[in-house]
Amino acid sequence: MSIHAQVSIILVGTSHPGNLGASARAMANMGLVKLALANPRCNPLDETAITRASGADHILRDAQIFPDLATAITNDQLVYAFTARRRGMSHQILDVRTACVDAVTQISNGVRLAFVFGPENTGLSNRETDLCDHLVEIPSENLHASLNLAAAVQVASYELRMSTSGTNPVINSTRELASKFEHQQLLAQLEQIVKQECPPRHSGLRNRMLKRMALLLARAKPDKADLRMLRGMLKLVTKLSKN
Amino acid sequence: MSIHAQVSIILVGTSHPGNLGASARAMANMGLVKLALANPRCNPLDETAITRASGADHILRDAQIFPDLATAITNDQLVYAFTARRRGMSHQILDVRTACVDAVTQISNGVRLAFVFGPENTGLSNRETDLCDHLVEIPSENLHASLNLAAAVQVASYELRMSTSGTNPVINSTRELASKFEHQQLLAQLEQIVKQECPPRHSGLRNRMLKRMALLLARAKPDKADLRMLRGMLKLVTKLSKN
Secondary structure, three states, rough: OOOOEEEEEEEOOOHOOOOOOOOHHHHHHHHHEEEEEEEOOOOOOOOOHHHHHOOOOOHHOOOOOOOOHHHHHHOOOOEEEOOOOOOOOOOOOOHHHHHHHHHHHHHHOOOOOEEEOOOOOOOOOOOHHHHOEEEEEEEOOOOOOOOOOHHHEEEEEEEHHHHOOOOOOEOOOOOOOOOOHHHHHHHHHHHHHHHHOOOHHHHHHHHHHHHHHHHHHHHHOEEEEHHHHHHHHHHHHHHHHHH | OOOOHHHHEEEEEEOOHHHHHHHHHHHHHHOOOEEEEEHHHHHHOOHHHHHHHHHOOOHHHHHEOOOOOOOOHHOOOEEEOOOOOOOOOOEEEEEEHHHHHHHHHHHHOOOOOEEOOOOOOOOOOOHOOOOOOOEEEOOOOOOOOOHHHHHHHHHHHHHHHHHHOOOOOOOOOOOEEEOOHHHHHHHHHHHHHHHHHHHHHHHHHHHHHHHHHHHHHHHHOHHHHHHHEEEEHHHHHHHHOOO
């Protein structure tokens, strides 16, 4: 399957070149390249558009331009219409995450699909959403339901990417964690120091202190270098106390 | 738990008022309200900012302004730094989805947290990310890795909302995490002790040691009692060295 070849972003009746540029950037960030403009009301190669594209102006230059949504989608097999307005009638509304999970299944079956976004002020008309297979909503606050156009493209492209790649929760970790034996060595060293100062009648306090330290250490998930540093610090302290 | 009261978005060194406005709008869309600006390089009430906020200008008007990140986070207990650049050292990098799942658990435990975003051109400096507990990455294309600032705020706020709405019961903890101010106090105390013993020509070593300690402390997510214990231990050590 190929996200590049099979997914189009279609922007309908866009007025602000900044939004075209920012949408192109959002697409490039997430690995999408096919942009179509249906009845655009501004120049996609306007200076503002190019600036906001921030290096993704190839997407603007390659954008296909159509007179309306109907002609823009002729080559697509499945069309998702993004909307902030609740509508009556027959369409089922999906949230963007559900829609993207569905889309990825479709893509892996070889389907060519489009995500469609309406004009900044009005959104898609009912006549336009009637051309689409699904209505998609980005969950948001009732009082501030309407996302900026490029922000909506960003969220949709991001979700599509997340649905495509199996998540990879922790991205980086070359740290070699210390062994429990190394924890114990450190705690023993610490215990000695505490014993030196804390009188035996305070052994309850001392034990609670050491236990708290052990828990803290466990949560910190120290690596080997961390442990060396901590032991070095304790040695330094011991030296101090002998001066 | 309250997303409104417990989550701050902190923008560091922002240059473009349009990004401030668009970030405020993105926050409002997703139900966030607390914005802090650290060393802003433009006027948050500039006409462009207000226009791009599109009705969310109350967030700009209420934004708290700080000279730098260190002062902006003093009241927070857990800080997530968003970054597109891979860095060295021992910070664990989380993807934004994993970070938000973690954040929601923390929020439900009463923790006050911040999502931090750097300047448009450079991102956060290493000195700034060192102040934070986690590095967070928004998965993206290698060749176009860097999202627009407001787009990044949009994705993060959206993910946080998605993680919140799906929340399943989490194990509640009664631990009250220490504030960053308390971390800083401890680290200052530690620095003094290390300085006593470590000769000035070893200041590089000393700084690496303290930096490693700060990272370790952040990972351990100490609560207020842990901090009291650690400071008590340091006092004890200081006493030892004076005997």
